[in-house]
Every structure is written in structure tokens, then in C-alpha cells.
Amino acid sequence: MKIADLDIHVVAVPPPHVGGMYWIFVRLRTECGIEGVGEIYSTAFHPWALSSLIEDVFERYLLGHDPHGIERFWRAAYSSGFTQRPDPTMMGIVSGLEIACWDIIGKAAGQPVHALLGGRVHERLRAYTYLYPKNAAGEFDFNDPDLAAECAAEMVGMGFTAVKFDPAGPYTQYSGHHLSLGVMDRCETFCRKVREAVGSSADLLFGTHGQMVPASAIRLARRLERYDPLWFEEPVPPGQEDAMAQVAAATSIPIATGERLTTKYEFQRVLECKAASILQMNVARVGGLLEAKKIAGMAEAYYAEIAPHLYNGPIGAAASMHLATASPNFLIHEAILDFSGFHAEILKSKLVFEDGYLIAPTEPGLGVELDLAAVAANSPYEGERLHLQMGSEPADVKQFAPARG
Numbered sequence: 001m002k003i004a005d006l007d008i009h010v011v012a013v014p015p016p017h018v019g020g021m022y023w024i025f026v027r028l029r030t031e032c033g034i035e036g037v038g039e040i041y042s043t044a045f046h047p048w049a050l051s052s053l054i055e056d057v058f059e060r061y062l063l064g065h066d067p068h069g070i071e072r073f074w075r076a077a078y079s080s081g082f083t084q085r086p087d088p089t090m091m092g093i094v095s096g097l098e099i100a101c102w103d104i105i106g107k108a109a110g111q112p113v114h115a116l117l118g119g120r121v122h123e124r125l126r127a128y129t130y131l132y133p134k135n136a137a138g139e140f141d142f143n144d145p146d147l148a149a150e151c152a153a154e155m156v157g158m159g160f161t162a163v164k165f166d167p168a169g170p171y172t173q174y175s176g177h178h179l180s181l182g183v184m185d186r187c188e189t190f191c192r193k194v195r196e197a198v199g200s201s202a203d204l205l206f207g208t209h210g211q212m213v214p215a216s217a218i219r220l221a222r223r224l225e226r227y228d229p230l231w232f233e234e235p236v237p238p239g240q241e242d243a244m245a246q247v248a249a250a251t252s253i254p255i256a257t258g259e260r261l262t263t264k265y266e267f268q269r270v271l272e273c274k275a276a277s278i279l280q281m282n283v284a285r286v287g288g289l290l291e292a293k294k295i296a297g298m299a300e301a302y303y304a305e306i307a308p309h310l311y312n313g314p315i316g317a318a319a320s321m322h323l324a325t326a327s328p329n330f331l332i333h334e335a336i337l338d339f340s341g342f343h344a345e346i347l348k349s350k351l352v353f354e355d356g357y358l359i360a361p362t363e364p365g366l367g368v369e370l371d372l373a374a375v376a377a378n379s380p381y382e383g384e385r386l387h388l389q390m391g392s393e394p395a396d397v398k399q400f401a402p403a404r405g
Helices: 047-061 070-078 088-109 145-157 181-198 214-227 241-249 263-272 289-301 314-325 372-377
Strands: 003-012 022-030 035-040 125-130 162-165 203-207 231-233 255-257 333-335 352-354 357-359
Touching: 003 047, 022 047, 022 088, 035 088, 035 314, 047 070, 047 088, 070 088, 070 289, 088 289, 088 314, 125 203, 125 314, 145 162, 145 181, 162 181, 181 203, 181 214, 214 231, 214 241, 241 255, 241 263, 263 289, 289 314, 314 333, 314 357
Parallel strands: 125 162, 125 333, 162 203, 203 231, 231 255
Antiparallel strands: 003 022, 022 035, 125 357, 352 357
């Protein structure tokens, strides 16, 4: 079996852009006619630039090769140009192409991917979602703690047993910074009101995005401990595990991190430094399914758990669900609400969400197929914004007034 062809689809996500501005899907075809689909979560460059890089990696390291050669492909790409070091753009590309290879492998074997990653451990996967509260005008409003509390109660009504929110102010290209007292008051108010709304029926996942320096994160964590969050996410920017370890050592709240990390090597440092006990790899960025499985195994030896990150499209979500299904130390999986809306429209069959749980597909391969008519109707992405963007100015202590109530 040899890989013969590649298609790249850059799909524009319609407003309100839940899951990012665009999704990058790849389709591989073998000489014998088996197709596999993957998703690339790479955010540093515009898709027009990334498409050329995807084609280069494909032509150098996959074209004409057997899709079963995952280790060979991974090592060839990881070492490309005498690098042999974690690179988020290369690993995003590798992830999408590698996921597509697993889809082909599963279809050829007549088995779902999770059966090839060690077999099903979890019949269903506990899920959480970010809160998407809407104001009276029907617009998302992430600044009102009362709306957040109302939305949290609605999510519990849908079956979710955990909800995530990030009221810690903006994340800018100049972060980490020290939070103002007003922003810390705001964070505490959010936690208090959401906890009051859900009681003990749901865990609180306090999401941040590397906004803080360690001293500020420690001050905030001490305020939040009384509300018993399940985790305090990425309290400091990625890249300095010892700094995050300072926060972990100073709070009873478990630290979660990993959405911006790639490869086993970066996660090894997190575990070694005791910087986090919950790892949030994104399968479509971290280096693919096999790399994610290696990281999960490494975490298992440290008694750490995985909680896969997902802020992209449904192909990456499906791949991540297969990983979680086959991982003994799985904790919880990110969902984007119940994966309805555009996440469902772009697939022939919607991802399965049942009463707060996700169910990995059981069909051969990933078990999901793109609806190519929906892909074509929403391609190509013609906007200028990247998938995600940070603020361009330093955080202003007066930007957010203290929350009332």
C-alpha cells in the first residue's frame, strides 16, 4: 500500500466562529483507493502560507510511502532540515497527515482507530465545554458573571459535569503580567456565582491562557481555592516549566497545561518538574495520535491524567476521542457544546454526544467523513485573521472594572 495523493481543504467557520476562524483538513489517497482524512491545528501562519508547507512535507516524507510507517514518517519530518526539536508548525502538519494515515490504516484493517491504539478502555468519555453565555441581544458576552452562572446551569441541564471559563482578563503578546485587583475580584466573583449555580453537580475548570507571572498566579489561586476548581489551566506562558511548577507547589488546585505544547519532549519536562498533573495535548498539534499516546503513557507513569484540548474542527475531535477511549489515565475531554452547529454540518454524521458524554466512533478508521458539499460551500477561507490571535497591546489595569455583585 502506498500513498499517492493529497487534498487540502481550508474551511471558513461561519460566525460566530465557534472553534476558530477556519479549519484545515487534509485528505490522503492510496494507490489502491483508500482515503483518509486528518486535521491540522496550526495557528502561527495564514492558511495560504501553511498550504505550501503541507505540500512540501507530504512530497518529501509521505508520497509513495506505506501509511503504516508512522514512526518513519514522524522521525523524518521531526528531523527535517537537521532540526530534531519541537516545532509547533511542523508538528501541526505532521499531526494532520499522521491522523489521515491512521484513518487509512483503520479502514484497511476494518477496525476503529482506538482498537489499534490498545483497545477500548472507556465506553464513554466525560466531557466539558466552555461557557458561551448570550446577552439580551443574542450576542456572546463573556464579561458578565451572572450570565456565566445562568449558562453554567444550562450546561448542567444538558448533562455536562464540568464547565470552563476564563475571566482573567486579556491575553496579549506581552503576557505574562500581574493581574490587577479588579481582575482578581472579577475572577473570584465568576467562581462564586458559577459554583452557586451548579453546586456540586459540576466541576469548575478555571481556564487561563498564560496571562500571569507566577507571583500573580499564586495570589489568584489562593482566592479561588475555596471554590474547589478541578484545575487551574496554563497559569503562566508555556516554555518555562519551572515557573509553572512554582504555581503548582503553592496551591491545592491541580494545574493543567499542554494545548500549546508539542511532542513527548516538552511534556516530559512538565512532568519531570511537577509543573502540572493534567496534560491537555491537542492531537491535531502535538505530533499526531501515536505521539499523543506516548505522552499519555508517560503521564500514566507519573500518575498524571490527560484531558485533551479541542478548539478546532470535528476531524481533530474524532481523532482525539479515539486517543481518549484507549487511554487508561483519561480524565475528561473538551467539547464545543454538543458538537452541533457547523461541527455537525461539515460531517456526514454528527459526533455522538449523550448526556454529558462523548462516544468514540466504532466504524473503521476515524469513523467520520467530511461532507464535501459543505466543505466546498465554505471554502476557501478568505479572511485575514489567524485561527486565534492575541491582543497587540500590554494589559491595562484599568481595562476591566471589578465585577459587581
